[in-house]
Amino acid sequence: xxxxxxxxxxxxxxxxxxxxxxxxxxxxxxxxxxxxxxxxxxxxxxxxxxxxxxxxxxxxxxxxxxxxxxxxxxxxxxxxxxxxxxxxxxxxxxxxxxxxxx
Numbered sequence: 001x002x003x004x005x006x007x008x009x010x011x012x013x014x015x016x017x018x019x020x021x022x023x024x025x026x027x028x029x030x031x032x033x034x035x036x037x038x039x040x041x042x043x044x045x046x047x048x049x050x051x052x053x054x055x056x057x058x059x060x061x062x063x064x065x066x067x068x069x070x071x072x073x074x075x076x077x078x079x080x081x082x083x084x085x086x087x088x089x090x091x092x093x094x095x096x097x098x099x100x101x102x
Contacts, residue, residue: 021039021041021052021053022041022052023039023040023041023052023053024040024041024042025039025040025041025042025049026038026039026040027040027051030059030062033058033059034056034057034058034059035056035057035058035059035061035062036054036055036056036057037054037055037056037057038051038053038054039051039052039053039054039055040052
C-alpha cells in the first residue's frame with residue numbers, strides 16, 4: 001500500500017448527500033463569530049418555501065468560500081462565457097406555472 005500524503009484529506013459522501021439539494025435563493029446572515037448560509041428552493045405559485053440546507057461557517061471559512069467561488073466563477077466564465085445576472089434576463093411570466101391573468 002503506497003504511503004499517503006499526510007496533508008491529503010480522505011473525504012466520503014453518502015448517496016443521500018451526493019444527490020444534492022437544489023436552491024435558487026441563498027439567505028446569508030452573520031454574527032461576530034459565524035456566518036449562516038440558508039439555501040432555499042423558491043417556486044412560483046407556492047405560498048411558503050422551506051430552507052433546504054443550512055451551512056454555518058466561521059468568518060475565516062466564509063472568506064475562503066467567497067474566494068473559492070470567485071475563482072471558480074472566473075474559470076467557468078473563461079470556458080463558457082459571462083454569467084448574466086437575473087436582472088439582465090427576462091423571465092417569462094408563466095415560468096413554472098399557469099399564465100397569470102389580470
